Amino acid sequence: xxxxxxxxxxxxxxxxxxxxxxxxxxxxxxxxxxxxxxxxxxxxxxxxxxxxxxxxxxxxxxxxxxxxxxxxxxxxxxxxxxxxxxxxxxxxxxxxxxxxxxxxxxxxxxxxxxxxxxxxxxxxxxxxxxxxxxxxxxxxxxxxxxxxxxxxxxxxxxxxxxxxxxxxxxxxxxxxxxxxxxxxxxxxxxxxxxxxxxxxxxxxxxxxxxxxxxxxxxxxxxxxxxxxxxxxxxxxxxxxxxxxxxxxxxxxxxxxxxxxxxxxxxxxxxxxxxxxxxxxxxxxxxxxxxxxxxxxxxxxxxxxxxxxxxxxxxxxxxxxxxxxxxxxxxxxxxxxxxxxxxxxxxxxxxxxxxxxxxxxxxxxxxxxxxxxxxxxxxxxxxxxxxxxxxxxxxxxxxxxxxxxxxxxxxxxxxxxxxxxxxxxxxxxxxxxxxxx
Amino acid sequence: xxxxxxxxxxxxxxxxxxxxxxxxxxxxxxxxxxxxxxxxxxxxxxxxxxxxxxxxxxxxxxxxxxxxxxxxxxxxxxxxxxxxxxxxxxxxxxxxxxxxxxxxxxxxxxxxxxxxxxxxxxxxxxxxxxxxxxxxxxxxxxxxxxxxxxxxxxxxxxxxxxxxxxxxxxxxxxxxxxxxxxxxxxxxxxxxxxxxxxxxxxxxxxxxxxxxxxxxxxxxxxxxxxxxxxxx
Numbered sequence: 001x002x003x004x005x006x007x008x009x010x011x012x013x014x015x016x017x018x019x020x021x022x023x024x025x026x027x028x029x030x031x032x033x034x035x036x037x038x039x040x041x042x043x044x045x046x047x048x049x050x051x052x053x054x055x056x057x058x059x060x061x062x063x064x065x066x067x068x069x070x071x072x073x074x075x076x077x078x079x080x081x082x083x084x085x086x087x088x089x090x091x092x093x094x095x096x097x098x099x100x101x102x103x104x105x106x107x108x109x110x111x112x113x114x115x116x117x118x119x120x121x122x123x124x125x126x127x128x129x130x131x132x133x134x135x136x137x138x139x140x141x142x143x144x145x146x147x148x149x150x151x152x153x154x155x156x157x158x159x160x161x162x163x164x165x166x167x168x169x170x171x172x173x174x175x176x177x178x179x180x181x182x183x184x185x186x187x188x189x190x191x192x193x194x195x196x197x198x199x200x201x202x203x204x205x206x207x208x209x210x211x212x213x214x215x216x217x218x219x220x221x222x223x224x225x226x227x228x229x230x231x232x233x234x235x236x237x238x239x240x241x242x243x244x245x246x247x248x249x250x251x252x253x254x255x256x257x258x259x260x261x262x263x264x265x266x267x268x269x270x271x272x273x274x275x276x277x278x279x280x281x282x283x284x285x286x287x288x289x290x291x292x293x294x295x296x297x298x299x300x301x302x303x304x305x306x307x308x309x310x311x312x313x314x315x316x317x318x319x320x321x322x323x324x325x326x327x328x329x330x331x332x333x334x335x336x337x338x339x340x341x342x343x344x345x346x347x348x349x350x351x352x353x354x355x356x357x358x359x360x361x362x363x364x365x366x367x368x369x370x371x372x373x374x375x376x377x378x379x380x381x382x383x384x385x386x387x388x389x390x391x392x393x394x395x396x397x398x399x400x401x402x403x404x405x406x407x408x409x410x411x412x413x414x415x416x417x418x419x420x421x422x423x424x425x426x427x428x429x430x431x432x433x434x435x436x
Numbered sequence: 437x438x439x440x441x442x443x444x445x446x447x448x449x450x451x452x453x454x455x456x457x458x459x460x461x462x463x464x465x466x467x468x469x470x471x472x473x474x475x476x477x478x479x480x481x482x483x484x485x486x487x488x489x490x491x492x493x494x495x496x497x498x499x500x501x502x503x504x505x506x507x508x509x510x511x512x513x514x515x516x517x518x519x520x521x522x523x524x525x526x527x528x529x530x531x532x533x534x535x536x537x538x539x540x541x542x543x544x545x546x547x548x549x550x551x552x553x554x555x556x557x558x559x560x561x562x563x564x565x566x567x568x569x570x571x572x573x574x575x576x577x578x579x580x581x582x583x584x585x586x587x588x589x590x591x592x593x594x595x596x597x598x599x600x601x602x603x604x605x606x607x608x609x610x611x612x613x614x615x616x617x618x619x620x621x622x623x624x625x626x627x628x629x630x631x632x633x634x635x636x637x638x639x640x641x642x643x644x645x646x647x648x649x650x651x652x653x654x655x656x657x658x659x660x661x662x663x664x665x666x667x668x
Contacts, residue, residue, distance in 0.1 A: 098573075103559075114638055
């Protein structure tokens, strides 16, 4: 018998177009299902429906039926499904309740009524399973994005759920960390539904693929852009006149991150910076863009530099999309609207940035840096939460604009790096240096 | 010491500062709390200390102009609509200093609570009103979260070549900070619901028992309130 049954499910958020249209599917116990689809196709909404959060938490118009472990989600509150169902949400920073890791993992166990003596044992076991045992006593605020994502995964695995719902669980993990996380979910014995924008990260581990488009389940298999691709990483030499150079640069926060790093980026080339979580990719990007000052060594920069941070959609300040973009060009709304149009946002000029979808916000933030036509463009994890079709568009855009500038892309996305870069540089902690 | 006992001591000190009648007593309590706050890491304590001291100073400066007490004028100014004639008396200055110190002491007690206590253990040890304690703990976390978001916004703007400076520049961040906080709050509420928050039959992680030191701290907190009301 199916663990979860979805029948003729249609759902619209309040005052919005339908997010799901006549979706029917079964999830069998123990199977791993990959959920693919473009941004806005309804993947997160389907996961929320399986957790009972749609319609209970979000309201909206709900038609059809969803049953999980024999319970109808219309008559069962999400809190009552917790334990049977566990959900890992897209953004780990927005789901943390407590300040210390151990208490965070124990929170769900306490809520579902786990006997007190078992709580610390299960919390510790879950943390160790995700390779975060040493983080148990650390403040959550001090963790890196990758570490936090592992802690959140431990929080859901600790519940030993029958149905595990993972929404972009590897967005902040390096490839090794992502493979380990998906492997752990599979070995937990729970049925797993995992929504992911990087098919190559989950296809091997899954039993079945569901592709959603505009809220409907597509029966025609995966579109070409979603088929897994082997990364083809280029290993060229620096070309063009140097726009930015790091010479024997060292930097430390509360611990050393970079030690004697050198890197040169020439006009006309795109350099992809790869490396595991915590190896200093973001720090190199900020040093190159002038947002941080080197503690030793030298950074040379010619011309204007612009930097796009991770999760840029969170850091928008203006009341209108065109005003947001115009900030970088002294309020020039004409240039701003051209930049919006280049990013496929021509009709969005008067919209409030926070009314846009997450994918649209990312493109708006990209327009807000590209409008300045910088000599050096630094992008930090620009494909986080971006579907393969949008990723291909981003590759085409960056390649088309590459001749006019030097571009540095810090990323964990090997396929994207292979497609966009002229040269790949990796940070390897053991060697404490950047290797060209 | 258990966080609950420490919180009781801080609450006792804040209450004593509010109940005390002498400026010197309130100043001593504020100084004690300032010393306690200085145990926090410099990077984290800066915002709290600046907030506490600036708000206290504002009360000291404003009170003489909005109060009309005392018979020993030190300065007489023009007549202003609504406020009447502006003047500053020595009694108003003394009262302004007293009220400013009170506010500073209470703000420093909150700062010590936010900076030095383990809020997780405080929530876990709450036997009653756990929801309220959790709400306070989440609200307390808002300050560092806002600080981090503000830093992210400034960095995002600097990344586009836009420098954030001056009162107007920083004021521009208020609206996105508020909107970001509301988004975060909604996402957190959803995540808490999905993790079973509010479900009947919840249990608690095992807690260490109360020690003599904890009990002594509770007695001291009660004494502080009584002493503040009667003798300080």
